[in-house]
Amino acid sequence: MDGHIPPASAAAPGPLQDGNAPLSLALVESRARWRDFALLAADMVFELDAGGCFTFLAPEDVLGHAAEALLGTPAVALLASPGPGPFACVGRRRNVRARLHRADGTEACLDFCLMPQPGGTLRGVARDITATERQGEVAARALRRANALGSLLRLAARQGSTEASLEAILAALPAALSSEGAALLLPEDGAWRVAHTVGAHPPLHALPPPGTPAPPGLHAMAAAESGPCLVVWRAAGQPPLEADDRDLLAALALPVAALRAKALHQRELTDAADGDALTGLLNRRGFTDALARRLWVASGRPGGALIFLDLDGLKPLNDRLGHEVGDAALRAMAARLRSVATGHDLVGRLGGDEFCLWMDGVDAAQAAERIRHVGNPGPLPGIPEAGPTALRASFGIALAMPEEEVGALLSRADAAMYVAKRANAGERRR
Secondary structure, three states: OOOOOOOHHHOOOOOOOOOOHHHHHHHHHHHHHHHHHHHHHOOEEEEEOOOOEEEEEEOOEEOOEEHHHHOOOEHHHHEOOOOOHHHHOOOOEEEEEEEEEOOOOOEEEEEEEEEEOHHHOEEEEEEEOHHHHHHHHHHHHHHHHHHHHHHHHHHHHOOOOHHHHHHHHHHHHHHHOOOOEEEEEEEEOOEEEEEEEEEOOOOHHHOOOOOOOOOOOOEEEEEOOOOOEEEEEOOOOOOOOOHHHHHHHHHHHHHHHHHHHHHHHHHHHHHHHHEOOOOOOEOHHHHHHHHHHHHHHOOOOOOEEEEEEEEEOHHHHHHHHOHHHHHHHHHHHHHHHHHHOOOOOEEEEEEOOEEEEEEEOOOHHHHHHHHHHHOOOEOOOOOHHHOOOOEEEEEEEEEOOOOOOHHHHHHHHHHHHHHHHHHHHHHHHO
């Protein structure tokens, strides 16, 4: 039986057969009309016997199965999960959902309306709502992703700086994606370089090279067109990252890349504002700001020594050989000061021919020993016509005192330098 209503000639014999043919035909036509109306509103119309097997099924094709081939078979055989599902209904019910196997092996979600009949039989209709359910899942995933993305971006916006915003997003990602860590990578010579990381160091050995898609697994990667790549990873034994996790990471890749670009730009502006264009050292503002941070950290303990240095004879050198040679002298002195700076030391040009060097964690004797050869360095490199004493300098040393302000320390070092300058002038006159 293929689910079609049999013609009137196949109806069971009875009082409607002889002499009542018009009424019998009307009943058959009425049943056929009911079937047609039902199929307009449903994708599956069925009837089960007391044993749960199909005795009626329409239309001719149900989820890719031939209806005729399913007649007489148990309805539960179509269920995608174990159990009787909707086919064991004992009362009228609507909106019962179940997943059934299609003929091609995929699954479909159907919404059933069920009506038990006397004798243990069951009638029902069902609508295929797979597409609607999938759309709902997609919308729910998009909403979850939008909420998570919004939370992360709002967290970043509450930070005090672009650098802090970038760090905040990376710090929040492991919790948001249940991962072991998060990092921002940069492509470099066909491999990855870590630009920022939170948590454990990223497993670079397990990541595909730049330009190669990452397969699904314990790590997910999302690169922006500008090059930076976000990566999160899970430890061995954890479940793989899901599509939702990868979608969120992909949505974050562009904002994070933009944050990093802004942070780099701000850093360049800061370096330009705090740096001396001629020598590459810190300028007065950059040096005093950095020194103030050093003194704050060193407050209450011996912090170090400040050397104030002044070039002797720079103006005569400029007048005699030109400002290009004078500039070369300033750059040469900057190079000598860098050569004696180590660790957390600071080197700056305050302006003109004045330089400062902060030596972290030294006493007066150590500072004098390290700076001694800078005061009388000899001829200007590469410019023999400047003479053997082209670069001479006077310097003064002041040890930092607890709770001392930057201005006071600079004044003491400056005063010590002028004492040395007068002594040097007296020696030269002799």
